Amino acid sequence: MVVGEISQERNLLIIGGGPGGYSAAIRGAQLGLSITLIEQADIGGVCLNEGCIPSKIVTHAAAKRTEITHLQELGIGIPENQFDFKKLLSYKDRVINQLRSGVESLCKENKIEMIRGKVTFLATDKIGVENGHQFDIYEFQQVIIATGSTAVMPPFLIEKGERILLPHELFAIEEVPDHLIVRGSDYIALEAASSFAALGAKVSVVIENKADFPFDESVNKELSRLFKKRKIKVHKELQFISTNETKDGITMTFLTDKNVEETICGSHLFVSGTRIPNLEPLGISRFGIDLTDEGFIKVDGNMQTSLPAIYAIGDVTEGPMLAIKAIKQGKAAVASIAGQQTEVDLTFMPVVAHTIPPAVSVGLTEQSAREYGLVVRASQFALGSNGYATLSGKKDGFIKVISDATTEIIQGIHMIGEGAIELSGSFVQLLEMAAREEDLKFPLYAHPGISEGFLEAVEGMVGQAIHAAPVKEKRQSIIFK
Amino acid sequence: MVVGEISQERNLLIIGGGPGGYSAAIRGAQLGLSITLIEQADIGGVCLNEGCIPSKIVTHAAAKRTEITHLQELGIGIPENQFDFKKLLSYKDRVINQLRSGVESLCKENKIEMIRGKVTFLATDKIGVENGHQFDIYEFQQVIIATGSTAVMPPFLIEKGERILLPHELFAIEEVPDHLIVRGSDYIALEAASSFAALGAKVSVVIENKADFPFDESVNKELSRLFKKRKIKVHKELQFISTNETKDGITMTFLTDKNVEETICGSHLFVSGTRIPNLEPLGISRFGIDLTDEGFIKVDGNMQTSLPAIYAIGDVTEGPMLAIKAIKQGKAAVASIAGQQTEVDLTFMPVVAHTIPPAVSVGLTEQSAREYGLVVRASQFALGSNGYATLSGKKDGFIKVISDATTEIIQGIHMIGEGAIELSGSFVQLLEMAAREEDLKFPLYAHPGISEGFLEAVEGMVGQAIHAAPVKEKRQSIIFK
Known part of the structure; x- marks a missing residue:
């Protein structure tokens, strides 16, 4: 092994090039920070290379495949059983490579120094990076740990074979x-x-x-x-x-x-289901960094750990192990390092599954709203009663809106149906802005369109959806309970 | 012809069963009004039977047909040229029939009296309805004119043949x-x-x-x-x-x-391009109703005309000839008749085209914002740089956001790209709520998802989109102009 003779000095190191790490790196560069990004494998991390992106390519292809019957009724002729999984795999590789090289280019264009290798902490201001026979030492002013997590087997499965x-x-x-x-x-x-x-x-x-x-x-x-x-x-x-x-x-x-x-x-x-934070190999615990009982790094609102020069984001910190959390925290960490005020609030994090059709929950469910003691208004509108969903063959599912009947502030928005992923951003925006029922009822919605179903879900709260059967008194009293 | 012996009395008549008319009828029933809906042809009007819905079935099928290359790369085998337009036509008929009978059922369930026939005004409180050999006379307390419009040939085309x-x-x-x-x-x-x-x-x-x-x-x-x-x-x-x-x-x-x-x-x-309001056959003009110079019925904020018992909505009134306007006005008219306060504001009406991919504009364009003298911030984010758009083969287009740099209030949102129709409702909501840039930047967006592109469009206003090339000083100064 060749050990670098002297330790090199850097300003801000980011360990891990997943979505949290590379977003932090690019945002940091945009804020004028001098950034070094260290990754031991592929830029994009688990999310781009093994997780979110490949899985969404598969779910997307699967969803498209279920459209075949609909395409046939539109006159687009498709032999039912032709499907070539190998072709999908090569599409997947192509897209992943393209997205990865896109991120690599962005890092270059933002003048982010890229280092390949495996990191070990040597002190609270010093790390070593091992890459094959090379071992380099870097001193830093700040570091962001963004090393993510690894899926592990549940306790009841001790041996794991190929199946x-x-x-x-x-x-x-x-x-x-x-x-x-x-x-x-x-x-x-x-x-x-x-x-x-x-x-x-x-x-x-x-x-x-x-x-x-x-x-x-x-x-x-x-x-x-x-x-x-x-x-x-x-x-x-x-x-x-x-x-x-x-x-x-x-x-x-x-x-x-x-x-x-x-x-x-x-x-x-x-x-x-089970993932553990990638902390062990870093050797950071021996420097007395505060961990939670479950072994995650404790951070404050600025993503700063108990060791002031060390920040942590994403799956190595507590909370949902999702790219969106890591990205948000990554941006917050560099903003804080750059001296800006920052805030991360996970209250309205969307829960999303790319099922067929996709499902999204944001905010309170009807059950949790009742448990909180709110006077709940809940209304759901079937996509099968929406003109656009009907004509485009997307009739399964519904949009459901929960509000507090006292204030009429929307508390939760839930949807299963085509378009849910696209609409989920809007759900979060509305909840973050504390939108009231009227804010959803007042606008003009493109006709025909799925948004009209959203409108009707809210109108249904007071029995006034146009394309829903009249509300019977009994049911109404339940709604207004 | 059989003429009804005496005139029959009704509370609220709605003339025209297009989207404006039937929405008004159903909402009226929900508000406890006693409603009679008169239609001379098919319920649903031009929109459902000849316009919005059939055209959207065609645009939908066309859009699906352009996906063939993408489906092929996903491994879903489709022979390029198989397309059966006749099948699409029968799908179209099926969907239209289904939606129409849906609306008919809703009218029944809401206990709306349905009358078929052609209406002529006999007085400001009396109409005649002709249906074949039958002619009935109705007196009313209020009437809503919702007879829509008819496409006409432009002046330079005098003769119109089958082509x-x-x-x-x-x-x-x-x-x-x-x-x-x-x-x-x-x-x-x-x-x-x-x-x-x-x-x-x-x-x-x-x-x-x-x-x-x-x-x-x-x-x-x-x-x-x-x-x-x-x-x-x-x-x-x-x-x-x-x-x-x-x-x-x-x-x-x-x-x-x-x-x-x-x-x-x-x-x-x-x-x-050219449509004229369907007013002539009603014979309403001879009772001195106020018309605009272009021949539309003048209405106030409650959709009331210069004749107090007569309301008008949709294409017979001034403004864009769109179903969404008619629906909104229809709901407002019955709300007003039921004694509720109401308001129709068309400022943020979305402009939508189901092109491939679809296009949407809501609020100010960059040009109009500059003409209004605003200090404009404009930023657009290419869908080709969005991970989800990339993996799902929807890379054409972009999202563009316009704000007033002084207040950071969003002034316009524009999109061309897949998902634009779904997202358009959210654009209108945000503009109606006077959302600020921060309201769009703060939320957590599902990853991967198109909404992230929306976020990056707003982040791009201050040169902070993650997946966009760094902003050069010169361009930045233009953006902030």
Whole structure:
């Protein structure tokens, strides 16, 4: 190993080139900071290379594949069963390469110094970077730890063979599995189940104990209905007994909610749900950085850790392990370092699953609003009653709006249906701005359009949706409760 | 003819069952009014039966057809040239019937009395309704005129044969035209050009004098680029000399902006643009109702005309001839009749065209903001730099945001790109709520998603879009001008 003779000086180091790290780097450069970004693998991190992007390419293709019947009724002739998964894989590689080289170019254009290698902390102001036979030492004024997290196996699965897949493995799989068993109920599990079913796999979902889908109850119910319609079998309230992987498949044995022992045999098992922060290899804990009980780095509102020169963002900190959190925190960290006031508020973080159709929850669910003791107004409008959804073959699902009847301030917006991802940004904006019912009712919405369904969801709060059956007195009294 | 012996009494009559009329009827019923809705043809009016809905089915199918290349790269095998227009027509009929019978059911469920027939005013409180051999007389307390408008030929086209098509004829055409000449630059003309080109027609657009596409200049430019890419030839700044229709085709001769005489031969000519209010047959003018110079009924903020018992909404009143205006006015009219306070404000009416990809403008364009003397901040973000747009094959277009740099209040939002229709509702909400730049920058947006592009458009106002090349000093100074 060649060790750099003297330690080099840098201003702001960012360790980890995932979405949080590279967004922080670029924003930092925009704010006039001198930035060094260190990444041991590919720029873009898990999100771009193994997670969000590849999974969304698969969910997107799957959604498109379910449109075939609709395309046929439009006169666009498609032989039902032609699907070439290999082509999708090469599309995926192409898009990932393109996005990655886009980020690399942006880093260059923003004059961000890029260093490849594996980081170890040598002091609270000094790190070593190992790259093959090279070992360089850098002193820094500030550092941002943005090393992300790694998916790990749940405790009940000790041995992991080739047929047990973690998220990054599932979305890199080379063939559509014959029978995919999906373990979990989070958005990744739902996306996996929904999209691989659409791509031709038989899919079974197994969910432990009291866990359920992560949305408003009505959305969960509609998702269950659609899963059933697509022949995705969901087994809930299970207790796992054993899992056995052989050369030919996977066998899972569990206890159902009726205390009956059941067995599922599949070709593959997808395991979603557990990730641990990538901290161990950094060796930062021995310098006395404050950690939470779960082993995440503690940060304040500026993303500063208990060691003043050290900041942390993304999956190494507490909270949801999502790119959007990392990006927001990354921007906040550099803003704070650049002397600006900053604030990160995760209250209205959208919960999103690219199922078919996609589902989104922002703000309070109806259940949680009631639990908070609000006088709840809840109204949902079926997309099947919306002209544009109908003509464009997107009739499944609905938009649901929750408000506080006392103030008429919107408390939650939930949607399952085509367009939910596009609309989710608007849901967050409205909640952040404390929009009132009138703010949603007053505007003019393009006709025909999905937004009219949004309007009708709000109009429905007082029994005034145009394209919904008249509200009976009894039901009305429930709504206004 | 059988004349009803005595005149019958009614509370509120609504003449015309288009979107304005039937929305007014249903809302009126929701407010406890007793409603009679009179329609001479099909419920849903021009919009549902001949206009918005059939045209959107065609634009939707056309947009889907342009996705074929993308589907192929996703591995979904589609033979390029299979397209069956007849199938699309029967889909169109099916959807229209379904939506129409939906509206009919809603009227029934809301206990709205439905009368078929042609209305003539007999007094300011009395109408006659003719239906075949039957003629009935109704006295009313209030009436809402919602009879809409009819497309007419422009002055330079005196004779109209089968190859000259008005909007309702184009979207009911039985075969894709070989070479469609589109006259006009409004949203209907743009939709016709864009969709029939995608469905296989050769398309030429001819635009008179100084007219241009109806969006922000940047959107117009992008639309022109995409038209060119799709081989749609646009001839601007013309003066028509003559149009000649034969058995085999259409020949148009015009003078170009360079004063050169040119001729286009096509199979069909689509004429967009001129509509007149359907007032003449009502015979209302002889009762001294106030009309504008252009022949529209004058209404106040409650949609009340100069004759107190008579209200008017939609295309018979001044302003844009759009369903959204009629719907809003219809709701306002019945609210006012029911004694509620009401307000219709068309300032932030979205301008929408379902081109491929769709285009939307809400609020001030960059040009108009400058003309108003605002210190303009304008920023646009290319969808090609958005991860989700990239992976889903929707890279054309951009989102553009205009704000007043002094107050940072958003003044206009413009988009051309997939998802624009879905997002348009959010644009209107934000402008109505006088959102500031910070209101768009603070929220957390689903990653990956198109909304992130919206965020980056706003971040770009101060040179802080993450996925855009660094802003050079010179350009920055222009932005902040």
